[in-house]
Amino acid sequence: MSKRGVVLLLGTTQTLAWASSYYIPAILAGAMARDLGIESSTVFIAFSCAMLLTAFLGPRVGRAIDQYGGRVVLILSNLVFILGLAMLALAQGPAMLFAAWLVLGLAMAMGLYDAGFATLAGLYGKEARSAITGITLIAGFASTVGWPLSGIMLAEFGWRGACWGWALIHLALAMPLNLLLPRGEARAPLVAAPAAPPTxxxxxxxxxxxxxxxxxxxxxxxxxxxxxxxxxxxxxxxxxxxxxxxxxxxxxxxxxxxxxxxxxxxxxxxxxxxxxxxxxxxxxxxxxxxxxxxxxxxxxxxxxxxxxxxxxxxxxxxxxxxxxxxxxxxxxxxxxxxxxxxxxxxxxxxxxxxxxxxxxxxxxxxxxxxxxxxxxxxxxxxxxxxxxxxx
Structure with missing residues (x-):
């Protein structure tokens, strides 16, 4: 697959990953809070906990991408997104809400920009710069896509239906696209010149x-x-x-x-x-x-x-x-x-x-x-x- 094709695929899946996680509280938090009988601030606290978890898990996810390749990790991220969004849709109180967001925090660590950047670095080495820029150009429209789509699903199906809708999008669209990513054959060869141990x-x-x-x-x-x-x-x-x-x-x-x-x-x-x-x-x-x-x-x-x-x-x-x-x-x-x-x-x-x-x-x-x-x-x-x- 050409680099342009990889950028298009990964840019699209990055857009969907951001839209279905980072950008959903702005649209769904109020309805979640009213239905669960909690303050909106509680939803955002749960979201902040998810973000903190991504900081903790980032190095571990990076090592996994170095070892197994980005395609595997990104596909697994779709499964974790589906699980987290399903848990969110089924939440009946603060405990399940926080648990769902922690699962989504794991998915975000596995599936947002840094995972995408590491995937491209593994495929193209130092030539990955243009590809990194390319996926940020596409995913820069995540809020443009995500907010209206979350709003439409909220109006038609409620906030729980919106969460199920995003889970379905991961299953039917994002995961199949990540499955099309190269397995690593396009990995840029690294110069293997012998070198003395670093001083x-x-x-x-x-x-x-x-x-x-x-x-x-x-x-x-x-x-x-x-x-x-x-x-x-x-x-x-x-x-x-x-x-x-x-x-x-x-x-x-x-x-x-x-x-x-x-x-x-x-x-x-x-x-x-x-x-x-x-x-x-x-x-x-x-x-x-x-x-x-x-x-x-x-x-x-x-x-x-x-x-x-x-x-x-x-x-x-x-x-x-x-x-x-x-x-x-x-x-x-x-x-x-x-x-x-x-x-x-x-x-x-x-x-x-x-x-x-x-x-x-x-x-x-x-x-x-x-x-x-x-x-x-x-x-x-x-x-x-x-x-x-x-x-």
Missing amino acids: ATAVRETRRTAILLAFIFAAGGFSAAALGAHLPALLVAAGATPAAAIAAGALMGPAQVAARVLEFTVLRRAHPLLSAKLAQVAHPVGAAILLLFGAPFAAVFVLLHGAGNGINTIVRGTLPLALFGAAGYGARQGLIVAPARFLGALAPALFGFVVAGFGAQALWFTATLSLAAFVALFTLRVAPESPGVQR
Whole structure:
């Protein structure tokens, strides 16, 4: 199968995986809470527990992909998604609700972006960058597909019917598509030149680079999750009307997709480090414009923040691949992104306290985090590449 075919298949299954897990609470949480006699916040706490579980399981899933290949893990993820969604549909109280979300947390660890990135790294080695960008371009429309589809199923069949509907989509569509993925025959050959065991200095440098990447991705992950939960409220606090805040917030998705197109075209021949720097600086620049010039620039802030977030998603897969190579990518990636997943799960609640205390000025906090990550990128040591490759 061609690389383009793999990208199309994996991009589609990634879209369905995100739409049936990460994006369902926004549509179904209210109905779930009313039916189960609990607060909506309880549903989101269960969802946060699922996200925390993905951080814990990430390295283990990565090692499984390194050992058995991504196709096997992704197919198993569909089965776990089906089980979790079925448990959610059958839930009669908080205990079953939390159990269902923990199963979905396992499915998300096995089936979302990092698993997809590791699958592509195993198939194409360092040539996986364009494929990683490709699946994020397609799956960037997960909310565009997922929210309306969840809403239609909610209106027609109730929230339980919507969960059964997503389970059926995994069984009838996502799993058969993952079954079509290559078994690994397309794995890019690794150069097997004999080499001396790494020196203590090399080991320290590798550890230092991994720690820096973990911090950089954690900073970006916190800001993305925090703004994802509080963006409209922050824009209103900055002086925008509720209608203007919603209109500006609607630019988030197009900004992410446009930035990913930019990465796929203009930046594709540059080192991923350049993309990472542009992604990290976009949020603080946008925040400074909004805080200094006020609500008329809300759309500018959203466009810059969305663009940075869109490229950050790609960089999280491509920069470790460029720095460390494809060997052991899955396990290493799981470790590097674990802090980002952990903070991403906690960010909506933690940042809520900051917003409650400081209003729109809370953006200085996320801007400072992003600037620290931007500075950290300049301390990464990158091996020289062939002439004409920019950094």
